[in-house]
Amino acid sequence: MNAPAQPLVKIRDLEKRFDLSGNFLEQLRFRNGRFTRQQEFVHAINGVNLEVRKGEALCVVGESGCGKSTVARTVMGLLSPSGGEIHYDGQRIDDLDGKTVLPYRRKMQMIFQNPYASLNPRMTIQQTLEEPIRFHHPDWNRQTVRDKVHEVMHSVGIDPDWGKRFGHEFSGGQRQRIAIARALAVDPEFIVADEPISALDVSIQAQVLNLMMDAQEDRGLTYLFITHDLAVVEHFGTRVAVMYLGTVCELADTRTLFDSPRHPYTQALLSAIPRLEDDRPNHIRLHGEVSTPVNLPSGCVFHGRCPYANERCRTEVPQLIATDGGAQVACHAVEEGRL
Amino acid sequence: MTTATANASRWSRFRESFLWYSFKRDKVAIVSFVVFVLIAAAAFLAPLLAPHDPYDLATINIMNSELPPVWMDGSDPSFPLGTDAQGRDLLSTILYGTRVSLLIGFGAVILQSALGILFGLLAGYLGGRVDSILMRIADVQLSFSTLMVAIIVGAVFKASFGNLMFGEIAIYLLILIIGIAEWPQIARTVRASVLAEKKKEYVDAAKVMGYRTNRIMFRHILPNTLSPIFVIGTVQIANAIISEAALSFLGLGMPETQPSLGSLIKSGFDYIQSGSWWITLIPGLVLVVLVLVINLLGDWLRDVMNPRLYKG
Amino acid sequence: MALLEVNNLDVRFAVRGGDLKALRKISFSLDKGERLGLVGESGAGKSVAAFSILNLIARPGYIAGGEILFEGKNLAAMSDRELRRIRGNRIAMIFQDPMMTLNPVLTIGTQMIEALKAHRRIGTRAARQIALDRLKQVQIPSPDKRLDQYPHELSGGMRQRVIIAIALLLDPEIIIADEPTTALDVTIQAEIMALLLELCEQHNVALMLITHDLGVVSQVTQNMLVMYAGRIIEQGPTKEIINDAQHPYTQGLINALPQMGEPGRRLYQIPGAMPSLNRIPTGCPFHPRCQFATDLCKQEMPEYVTSGNVDVACHEVRKLIEEEQQQREMTS
Numbered sequence: 001m002n003a004p005a006q007p008l009v010k011i012r013d014l015e016k017r018f019d020l021s022g023n024f025l026e027q028l029r030f031r032n033g034r035f036t037r038q039q040e041f042v043h044a045i046n047g048v049n050l051e052v053r054k055g056e057a058l059c060v061v062g063e064s065g066c067g068k069s070t071v072a073r074t075v076m077g078l079l080s081p082s083g084g085e086i087h088y089d090g091q092r093i094d095d096l097d098g099k100t101v102l103p104y105r106r107k108m109q110m111i112f113q114n115p116y117a118s119l120n121p122r123m124t125i126q127q128t129l130e131e132p133i134r135f136h137h138p139d140w141n142r143q144t145v146r147d148k149v150h151e152v153m154h155s156v157g158i159d160p161d162w163g164k165r166f167g168h169e170f171s172g173g174q175r176q177r178i179a180i181a182r183a184l185a186v187d188p189e190f191i192v193a194d195e196p197i198s199a200l201d202v203s204i205q206a207q208v209l210n211l212m213m214d215a216q217e218d219r220g221l222t223y224l225f226i227t228h229d230l231a232v233v234e235h236f237g238t239r240v241a242v243m244y245l246g247t248v249c250e251l252a253d254t255r256t257l258f259d260s261p262r263h264p265y266t267q268a269l270l271s272a273i274p275r276l277e278d279d280r281p282n283h284i285r286l287h288g289e290v291s292t293p294v295n296l297p298s299g300c301v302f303h304g305r306c307p308y309a310n311e312r313c314r315t316e317v318p319q320l321i322a323t324d325g326g327a328q329v330a331c332h333a334v335e336e337g338r339l
Numbered sequence: 340m341t342t343a344t345a346n347a348s349r350w351s352r353f354r355e356s357f358l359w360y361s362f363k364r365d366k367v368a369i370v371s372f373v374v375f376v377l378i379a380a381a382a383f384l385a386p387l388l389a390p391h392d393p394y395d396l397a398t399i400n401i402m403n404s405e406l407p408p409v410w411m412d413g414s415d416p417s418f419p420l421g422t423d424a425q426g427r428d429l430l431s432t433i434l435y436g437t438r439v440s441l442l443i444g445f446g447a448v449i450l451q452s453a454l455g456i457l458f459g460l461l462a463g464y465l466g467g468r469v470d471s472i473l474m475r476i477a478d479v480q481l482s483f484s485t486l487m488v489a490i491i492v493g494a495v496f497k498a499s500f501g502n503l504m505f506g507e508i509a510i511y512l513l514i515l516i517i518g519i520a521e522w523p524q525i526a527r528t529v530r531a532s533v534l535a536e537k538k539k540e541y542v543d544a545a546k547v548m549g550y551r552t553n554r555i556m557f558r559h560i561l562p563n564t565l566s567p568i569f570v571i572g573t574v575q576i577a578n579a580i581i582s583e584a585a586l587s588f589l590g591l592g593m594p595e596t597q598p599s600l601g602s603l604i605k606s607g608f609d610y611i612q613s614g615s616w617w618i619t620l621i622p623g624l625v626l627v628v629l630v631l632v633i634n635l636l637g638d639w640l641r642d643v644m645n646p647r648l649y650k651g
Numbered sequence: 652m653a654l655l656e657v658n659n660l661d662v663r664f665a666v667r668g669g670d671l672k673a674l675r676k677i678s679f680s681l682d683k684g685e686r687l688g689l690v691g692e693s694g695a696g697k698s699v700a701a702f703s704i705l706n707l708i709a710r711p712g713y714i715a716g717g718e719i720l721f722e723g724k725n726l727a728a729m730s731d732r733e734l735r736r737i738r739g740n741r742i743a744m745i746f747q748d749p750m751m752t753l754n755p756v757l758t759i760g761t762q763m764i765e766a767l768k769a770h771r772r773i774g775t776r777a778a779r780q781i782a783l784d785r786l787k788q789v790q791i792p793s794p795d796k797r798l799d800q801y802p803h804e805l806s807g808g809m810r811q812r813v814i815i816a817i818a819l820l821l822d823p824e825i826i827i828a829d830e831p832t833t834a835l836d837v838t839i840q841a842e843i844m845a846l847l848l849e850l851c852e853q854h855n856v857a858l859m860l861i862t863h864d865l866g867v868v869s870q871v872t873q874n875m876l877v878m879y880a881g882r883i884i885e886q887g888p889t890k891e892i893i894n895d896a897q898h899p900y901t902q903g904l905i906n907a908l909p910q911m912g913e914p915g916r917r918l919y920q921i922p923g924a925m926p927s928l929n930r931i932p933t934g935c936p937f938h939p940r941c942q943f944a945t946d947l948c949k950q951e952m953p954e955y956v957t958s959g960n961v962d963v964a965c966h967e968v969r970k971l972i973e974e975e976q977q978q979r980e981m982t983s
Contacts, residue, residue: 063836078543101549102549105547105549110543117540118541120541120559121563122562131548132548135548135549201863202692202863202907202908206920206921209909228837234910235910235914235915236909236915269838272837272841274840274844274867274869275869275870276866276869276905290839
């Protein structure tokens with residue numbers, strides 16, 4: 001194996017809380033004869049550490065509510081973190097303001113989940129693609145901008161003659177191509193893809209995945225790929241981070257993770273993929289209710305559903321620890337050798 | 340060349356649109372539209388169409404006052420709808436009056452839309468404190484009736500500048516009063532649409548591109564909130580015309596020297612007892628028809644632009 | 652005789668500018684206790700097929716031809732009253748969104764009891780007991796507490812369990828499940844699918860599973876049919892189709908799955924997209940996306956040919972079979 005490439009994006013101790021309780025007046029509660037101030041939070045991310053290496057596709061998988069989309073949106077600056085830092089190429093970016101962040105807006109781009117909502121319905125494809133180029137290259141003349149639009153439309157397989165049409169005239173797959181074209185239009189180095197294929201049909205998913213892999217090869221892109229679909233991860237990812245209730249519970253090379261998953265949640269998740277070859281679902285059944293990020297359980301966030309949970313799991317939060325297999329796992333049972 | 344083809348494609352796009360399709364099939368909408376266009380055309384072509392100029396005092400003869408319409412005894416064929424108490428030709432006065440009413444209606448709606456869109460966008464997109472402050476102002480303003488505000492402002496203005504001065508700027512003053520009094524309606528609608536739009540991913544995509552807030556608000560979100568504004572705006576034109584008529588009827592609107600439909604109705608009201616009913620009734624009828632067709636058009640627009648009906 | 656037999660079902664949508672053909676000559680049958688998968692992408696017509704079986708197709712859609720025989724009686728020709736006695740009672744439906752079935756302002760218990768009383772002469776107490784039993788069957792923790800809860804108090808997976816409990820309430824012969832697990836997380840999805848399968852086997856209920864997920868179909872069903880643009884293009888035993896799909900579209904669907912590709916390499920992809928109903932191509936509807944398409948495919952709708960136990964609608968497959976037969980005759 002060659003030495004690990006240097007990290008392009010570093011996420012350090014990232015935390016994100018959403019305040020559910022509204023303004024000050026709405027927080028007041030009258031209880032036991034006196035007023036108390038009560039605040040409720042959604043703990044979407046609780047101390048996530050990740051590094052995205054240059055040229056790789058780091059996949060973040062997990063089920064709904066695990067905070068994977070929040071990670072994506074925080075990295076892109078759509079949300080500001082409640083704690084922790086985000087670095088791009090050695091430079092801290094989460095505290096930059098309007099002007100200084102602009103160069104990073106060009107280098108970092110995002111592809112969204114819903115192709116039906118990610119294109120402005122009142123803009124033609126040409127306008128949608130021209131605007132970012134003009135914005136980031138105000139000195140380019142009209143012809144250069146047009147050529148660039150042609151180039152990206154061509155590279156995503158959209159006929160440049162369709163530029164005058166509006167988003168709603170295209171199918172879901174074509175819209176997602178256009179959304180990818182918009183991201184590529186500013187020549188980014190790093191792309192965050194938030195469930196880019198989960199709203200698409202099976203045959204279209206393959207098209208879009210291929211397109212993203214081609215773009216990665218041609219343009220040397222680095223991906224942070226958010227998905228719930230493990231089959232896609234296995235195909236697409238260089239490394240995988242499995243998230244559960246706002247924490248990373250396992251981080252490993254894709255091959256390692258799929259060959260020998262260590263964390264009990266990863267094992268359950270892998271066994272739950274409906275595969276073509278097997279006859280009967282013989283997946284690991286998880287019991288117990290799924291906790292919500294509003295009332296985070298103490299200790300390991302997974303202990304409520306974990307078949308191996310013991311007293312220590314209920315009280316002490318496990319840390320990501322490197323195992324001999326090369327994976328990093330946050331699990332007391334793995335650490336103690338019980339699993 | 341390019342603009343011509345662009346226009347042509349826009350026209351053909353309109354021809355294929357759902358708007359045009361549903362318009363063709365809705366008889367009420369077609370009739371309303373035709374009536375509205377007729378009234379509006381007649382009103383704005385008043386200087387060409389009207390047999391007399393009601394603003395020209397030299398042509399008015401007090402001896403012609405209170406002549407009945409042509410189909411009644413004692414009428415004068417040069418005054419087809421009769422004359423009012425000052426001897427002005429009623430048809431001409433109605434045409435000019437409709438023009439004034441429509442001007443005020445449209446003017447007020449343009450003003451309230453401008454205010455409403457601006458404040459609605461700011462409140463909806465920026466949220467937080469801006470939202471709270473703007474929407475509380477809107478709440479407070481909605482708790483006064485338009486008429487009350489107008490009466491106070493109008494009365495203060497009349498008292499301080501005198502009738503003559505008031506007459507000259509009455510039309511602008513009315514636009515201003517009605518426009519300012521009614522902006523919260525539009526602002527609330529815009530705010531609601533903005534709240535829905537700003538959650539959509541194309542707004543996130545614009546943020547990720549690094550666009551500034553103004554650009555996102557006006558270039559990306561605003562065009563997507565216009566459909567409900569069209570619907571509300573149409574109904575608001577009718578409301579503004581009614582407000583103006585009510586104000587004029589109370590004597591706080593257009594002066595009798597350049598009457599609107601409302602002040603015409605008012606000026607004739609004193610003569611109903613003496614038998615000259617037409618001075619009030621005919622402009623009243625025009626007002627009712629005008630407001631009715633605008634409201635019917637608004638209803639039709641609302642049905643067409645309701646996205647649930649459209650897509651479902 | 653099959654429990655359910657659909658013959659040449661035609662469903663159309665009346666819209667401006669003429670009728671759209673949503674289903675074209677669909678035929679299939681379902682035996683007692685059989686599990687049948689309906690596979691297709693969005694726009695293929697699989698949900699329309701499910702809805703039209705219970706004559707639930709809403710205007711502007713209507714059944715333009717064909718018959719739906721349930722125990723020999725034609726559902727397509729039944730009155731609303733007769734149909735209501737079958738819906739929910741003999742044939743139950745499970746939707747993708749549990750809130751399509753659950754009323755948000757009534758407790759789970761009330762809804763289950765009402766459903767029971769609507770179809771059976773039964774007292775409230777007895778009905779409640781049955782409801783409780785069913786909730787136990789779907790392995791809901793503390794079922795007696797759940798009876799008095801409102802749908803919004805349950806998680807997505809719990810809601811779908813309740814839906815299954817409601818579907819089983821009246822001991823139906825058939826359950827039609829329209830993407831029952833698509834909205835759920837993978838681990839929950841696996842649990843629900845396993846539960847549904849178990850219950851269907853236990854009660855000998857026939858299951859018609861509508862899904863886009865070939866993995867789920869391959870695990871749960873015995874037979875499957877693949878739909879494309881309102882037509883069934885391939886049907887037969889699930890194993891045979893998954894292992895050796897005949898129709899180019901089915902082959903493409905299977906090969907496009909990420910698990911079929913070499914990690915890190917391009918996936919097999921079918922070019923283009925499913926045509927919308929107003930732009931269905933002539934001949935074989937798949938021909939613009941098919942790499943084997945010939946002039947014949949562009950002009951003529953293929954008839955079904957049988958290959959093994961599988962029926963396929965494809966000119967090229969027919970040609971291959973005929974060639975094979977000729978060769979066999981030559982050699983013998």
